[in-house]
Amino acid sequence: MTTKTDITIVGAGPSGLVCATVLARAGRKVIVREWHRDVGHRFHGDFQGLENWTDPQDVLEELVSAGININFEHRGVKTGIVFDSQAKSHRVYGARPLFYLLRRGRADGSLDRGLLEQAVAAGVEVRFNDRVAQTSGEMVLAGGPRRADIIAVGKIFDTEMADGAWLALDPALAPKGYAYLLVHQGRGTVASCMFTGFRDQALHLSETVAFFERHAGLRMQNPRAFGGFGNTRLPRTALQGGYPVIGEHAGFQDALAGFGLRYAMRSGRLAAESIIGEASYRQAWRKTLQPTLRTGVVNRFLFNMAGRRGIDFMVGHLARTDTGEALRRAYRPSVVKRLLFPLARRRFRAPLADPSCTHEDCSCIWCEHGVHN
Structure with missing residues (x-):
């Protein structure tokens, strides 16, 4: 393709770098403007999961089909232990990886560093310490979360533990969320991922560490604190000022x-x-992303309504079958979920609101590190 006008992408996160790479390989001149000094500024080498259950296609195959090389460290995780609300352990298993274990941050081997290297190799110009004050020309907005609906607070550490993945569903550890422990090749991440109760994050993390010490044999060496946050909402258009978001x-x-x-x-x-194709981005994301985003809202509504017994029943069911297939069914649109969606959409914002944090004199992850302007 011939080069047309320059395209500016605001933000050097995974979405912005994938967008830039695809555009550059199609012959477009792309500039990525990132107001932090490097990629992965919100992360510290902690492990994260790249989920592999919401779509029949393997997520790594999907990336390759988009022209993205798998040049970052990854490990497919097919099995793990899930603790229900009574601390009873259940082994879950998938015939294909349930998720891929990745590292986030600026270090070599991380997802963020790998995507940056690909973008630069494709001819993308990446400008760091470059904050965008106003929009102009042809742009894509990829500036990261605008608020915190979810926070994760935890520790990364060295360890002599064997590799493994553990998940715990206990409100004392993570209100309306979950706690997790991931260990791979002598490194580990333990965290509480909470959807409310942000002000008490230190208490929930302490309970999480103690829980995994008792039930998973957690042993940490050289622990370092980390935290992160996420923004969950259903956009109407995913356009802002006419620009794709x-x-x-x-x-x-x-x-x-x-x-x-x-x-x-x-x-x-x-x-x-x-x-590239001068098509409608709004139509594309609604067709491709909206169905599973909506089923996720319904699933959240059902999770909040289930209570301890319902959650324990769900965990038991996941352990009695191929867990990946069960999760794919849970995210598959259906008539029942379409009927439930209007109610779930009205209700799902309320559980995510966090009355414990007024964002005044608070030390939660969002108040310390969020973009508030």
């Missing part, structure tokens, strides 16, 4: 579990393809 800037995040990486990179690809 992608990733967490648009609110593309699973309302049930808070996974957003797959949505982020997919939305970056959709925005790039809409520019």
Whole structure:
């Protein structure tokens, strides 16, 4: 393709870098403007999961089909332990990886560094310490989360533990959320991922560490604190001033579990393809992303309504079958979920609101690190 006008992408997160790479490989001149000094500024080498259950296609195959090389460290996780609200352990298993374990941050081998290297190799100009004051020309907005509906607070550490993945569903550890422990090749991440109760994050983290010490044999060496936050909402158009909005800037995040990486990179690809083909980005994301985003809202509504017994029943069911297939069914649109969606949409915002945090004299992750202007 011949080069047309320059395209500016605001933000060097996964969605922005995937969008930039796809555009550059199609012959467009792309400039990425990032107001922090490097990629992965919100992360510290902590492990995250790239979910692999919401779509029949493997997520790594999806990235390759978009022209994205898998040049970052990853490990497919097919099995793990889930603790129900009574601390009873259940082994879950998938015939294909349930998720891919990745590292986030600026270090070599991380997802963020790998995507940056690909973008630069494709000819993208990346400008750091460059904050965008106003929009002009042809742009894509990928500035990251605008508010905190979910926060994760935890520790990264060295360890002699064997590799493994553990998840715990106990409100004392993570209100309306979950706690997790991920260990791979002598490194680990332990965290509480909470949807409310942000002001008590230190208490929930302390309870999480103690829980995994008792039930998973957690042993940490050289622990370092980390934290993060996510923004979950259902956009109307995913356009702002006529510009495509992608990733967490648009609110593309699973309302049930808070996974957003797959949505982020997919939305970056959709925005790039809409520019290359001069198609409608709004139609593209509504067709490709909206169905599972809506089922995620319904799943969150059902999770909040289930109570301890319902959650324990759900965990038991996941352990008795192929967990990946069960989760794919849970995210598959259906007549029942379409009927439930209007009610779920009205109700799902309320549980995410956090009355414990007024954002005044508060030290929660969002108050310390969020973009509030």
